[in-house]
Amino acid sequence: MDSGKLVNSSEVSGDGPSTPYLTIAIASSALFDLTESDSVFRTQGEEAYAKYQRNHESVPLNPGPAFGLVSKLLALNKGRASPLVEVVLVSKNSVDTGLRIFHSIRHHHLGITRASFSRGRSPFVYAQAFGANLFLSSSESDVREAIASGIPAARLIGSSAQNTLEKTEIRLAFDGDAVIFSDEAEQIFAASGLLAFEQSEVESKDQPMAEGPLHGLLAAIHQLQSVFPSGACPLRTALVTARAAPTHERVINTLRSWGIRIDEAVFLGGRPKGPFLRAFGADIFFDDQMHHLESTRQHVSSAHVPYGVKNLPLERKPDCK
Incomplete structure (x- = not known):
């Protein structure tokens, strides 16, 4: 995409x-x-x-x-x-x-x-x-x-998180697969399980992943960050992903190939994301899986990216806004 x-x-x-x-x-x-x-x-x-x-x-x-x-x-x-x-x-x-x-x-x-x-x-x-x-x-x-x-x-989904207007720095957090990257790795995980996913990612560590649905947003934020002097940028980004070593290397190499900087990264290895997003102080977190967002919305404002193998099409429902 x-x-x-x-x-x-x-x-x-x-x-x-x-x-x-x-x-x-x-x-x-x-x-x-x-x-x-x-x-x-x-x-x-x-x-x-x-x-x-x-x-x-x-x-x-x-x-x-x-x-x-x-x-x-x-x-x-x-x-x-x-x-x-x-x-x-x-x-x-x-x-x-x-x-x-x-x-x-x-x-x-x-x-x-x-x-x-x-x-x-x-x-x-x-x-x-x-x-x-x-x-x-x-x-x-x-x-x-x-x-x-x-x-x-x-x-955007409802959130019980407190408003973050009191701090001026803008902090934006992203999941990786099926959000800023394509869902190609998630397809392997869904079809063949964790071991096959890890083996595929290690073998493909030098092959950049395709762009996901929010790649354009991340690229624009990176351009905006470049306007400000080093160390004085009011925007900060984070990658918060369920991945862990040894599957981290392909993520890093993909971002390098795009020429995009991520300020912080957390490789959780399946641990709940909410406490880490609260520690980062995210103004918004983007993820493709609702079961992650049900947890994160208790800590930060969250948004669902309905894309990829984890998201099946829904019937269109009428709404007025």
Whole structure:
């Protein structure tokens, strides 16, 4: 999967690029808490939902699961003539019901000015048109469609973790296989077991793995990190993987072949990931397996990447955001 094609090519002019280094397309249900209004849509229908949103236009929406991360990323633009990061809203609302979303963006002082409204249709096509390095949504079906179309995407899941706005450094953590790498190794593990997986990885240690669905996001973050002086970068990345020696070497060689730096790496050998992500202080963690995320969500905000052999297709379910 060549997800790297979505990384923006930027030329530095002054203190910022002509286009942002990192562009995130976010669904309104990921940015704000739309639980109450979505309940109106599901129980009473579109017309009642539209009336409800118009009647509550002056009532700001509360922050949603990605609000803290978005706020911290947009803060990187402070004092710069050109933005390093752009966040665009891609919503299933109509432009009429979306007015409350814009009012809430202004109320919370978020620097979001671009948006698309698709009235019930999946908005991932606009994420691609905006050149997004990541599409964040609460919709499983929308995220699956985006990944199938080559767009780096993840589904935010609910978290009991405390908000991390009190620290300014942005910390992003990734699983490896079927997230930043392809699922080729997981296919061997699923078909033949652990010993066959280890043997294959040792034999292939000098052969870089193919790109996974979030490779383009990681590449864009790496470019963004290069803007800042060494030792003063406000973004930090971590690889948190169930792999252990001797399968670690292929991971390192793959990253080297891509020319991408990971700041920290934890090879867990199957131990639970949650405590290590809490120690790292991740603002968000991306993983392809829900059984890992059920644990990590207790410690940090988490996002599911429904890709690869561990994820079977689901029937599309209607949702309005």
